Amino acid sequence: MENRSQFLNQLEQILPLVEKPGRYVGGEYNSIQKNWNSIETKIGLIFPDIYDIGLSNLGIQILYEKINQEFDLLAERAYAPWLDMEKLLKENNIPLFSLESKTPLSKFDILGFTLPYETLFTNTLNILNLAHIPIHSNERNENFPVIIAGGHATYNPEPMSAFIDAFLLGEGEDIILDFIHEFQKLKNKGVDKNTLLFSLSQIPGLYVPSLYKPIYQSDGTIEKIDRVDPLVPEIVTKRIVGKLPFIPKKFIVPSISVVHNRISIEIMRGCTRGCRFCHAGMVNRPVRERSVDEIVEGIQEAIDNTGFEEIALLSLSSSDYTNIGELLDKISERFVGQNLKVSLPSLRIESFSIDLMEKLKGARQGGFTLAPEAATDRMRNIINKPISDEQLLSTAREIFKRGWHTIKLYFMIGHPSETLEDVKAIANLCKQVLSEGHKAIGKRASVHAGVSTFVPKAHTPFQWVACDNPETIKMKQELLRNELKGPGLKFNWTDPKETMLESWLSRGDRRLSKVIEFAWEGGAKFDAWQDMHNHEIWMESFEKAGLNYEYYTNRTRFTDEIFPWDHISTGINKSYIFEEYQNSLNQKLRNDCREQCYACGIIQNFKDVRQINPGNSWMCPEVTLKSRKNEISLPN
């Protein structure tokens, strides 16, 4: 107790010295603090970037509510401290603590990191270190918390395999409690860490990297992936929920301003469009929708519980939500005029989208966003995102006519086999859109072109392709900079160095753990922050690890190559992804898979889940009992 009051006194004298001390105090409305001493198992949920960014993360929010609903569990949160706070924690030898009870993270039973993107990897190491926990999995015995991770960037878990004890693959809603309950049983038996990890590996969707050993060939590619024991699953398949289960309604309401001050309601998970570059579109299958009534009731309850002034309807493609018109009618009927803002991302390029935005009156201030991604038909066929110039221009015309002054256009450079002609077409198209604006509303019209650089991702049809090298990227960006000049045009691009970092981390193997470790030791952190990213450290770390970054970024993979992530399954078969890769090489389009099932593997790999969740909440075909009649006997 003496220590505790000493710590609180220390903390009180540190907080006034840092920027936004409110990041470190907790106590927000809807945050939950249980009695530490009366709870059996304590879980720390960590978003490894600062509070301002992490607070509104939907994944953490869902797990926080879900875990805290259990009487014998508690979940508390932690985020990456900003540099000023990190310095003071170190100077005062204060281990990083949770927001709710201010308990050092090393006192928790389980620490769960969410890794939605790769540039959070170094922060993860930094947080472990600030918590006085060894960064390497094999340096932590059963007296340390079990370190787990999940999120989009963990579908290729290998680069982080040296640091994380177990990855929870796929949707966390169910697996988290399966994992915790198994952990509790094992812990009560008093097993050692190796036994614990081995037993945990038997949970579907749970990947324990230390139980696998990749064998490399002389050219650096993988020959095979060995398992330490035949009982360890050969392939770990992600977990999904059959029905979107849980709208979090008690969002934590921050007491300080953060990046997204809003309620996020997921209206649909997954996407049927099949854009070949899109990681989210591949790893989040199948498409499952919530009903209109469930969403509307969810919004009402969330407003009553939080008082937030903004609601974001989340999905990968809002226009594809089956009853989008009805949903927005009901929302505007019930909530518009109450000084609330409703935002709707990811709309298709068609005039119907403008009708949709108009239902959410008052949204005109922010500009209208469209994402054509590519500007020539050839490129569009390659990436499987067909949209004609004419359709884009007529939609743009209509947007300007109906009162918007700004259109934001999102493109990507660096798609496979892209030429300078394809890049130039981006600039031309932006100018054509602007000229539509001039015709409709005169000089007030403006076009913002956001042009990011494509990074090939694991588990997508482009996992075989090379990422553009930095020189090519620079050349393409230079071309766009020269073309996209003048009044009414704004051009944003991504630093090629950031693209490189994302590129080698996305498709890296286990050997990259060393590179990440060296980079972190050299001071790399907050890699997602433009002004914090230090390319030199990473280059030195590759050298120190005896690896070549170009091997990971600029190499076209062999068609029969075993990938570092091949023992991880997203439910989509590699043969299907390869077929899609071939289709891209032949510039062959594939339709929205709602129109026709292309047998990607989801139905095959999740047939049990589909069978017990029949009906049209899934966009996949039904699995009938016929196919399984030998296994199920129905009473007469």
Place this chain on the structure above:
Amino acid sequence: MKSRYRINYSKNELMRYTSNLDVQKSWERTFRRARVPIAYSQGFHPQPKIQLACPLPLGFLSENEILDFVTEEKLVIPNLETQLAEKIPPGIQINEINEVELNQPSLQVQTRAAQYRMEFLNQLEFSKLSADINLLLRKDNIIRTRRGKTYDLRPLILDLVVFEEESLPKIRITLSALENATGRPEEILDELLIPFQSVRITREITLLK
């Protein structure tokens, strides 16, 4: 019928580092949760009619904050108290709610002075502190600059006592809080060469005209 109400509240440890703008936002959300029909200004960006009396510097606690808000309709105060009780964030505690005249001048204009308590977090010699304070108070002028402007801190100090409680020295000070003549407790600390982070400052009273 539009009505105006005044809440007197405390701001505790959990909201200590919430800025005035964010406190205002917290109240806006509290009212929305409690379904209190707050009136909004007209125009392109309607703003809720909520105003704070006297800005509280970041890191200060308070036992006496004053906030006015306007509602679209007349409310019954006991009901309002119940409604709000469950919806306020843990960092705020309501002390009192009263109805006030709708057309009163703004709260900022009505604020006259504020009384603060300063508690030292580390051991400090009482006699030395007393002597330093006496020296300070004996001055006719305490000329300082704030944002490039020169001003005299001395006349802004309306009252100052130093006392001992649980063997730790404390200061109670009343400073002017008029619109163009506001004294700040941390400026006194600066004159006494005491680092601000080693002191817990609590506003005890906000004095209206």
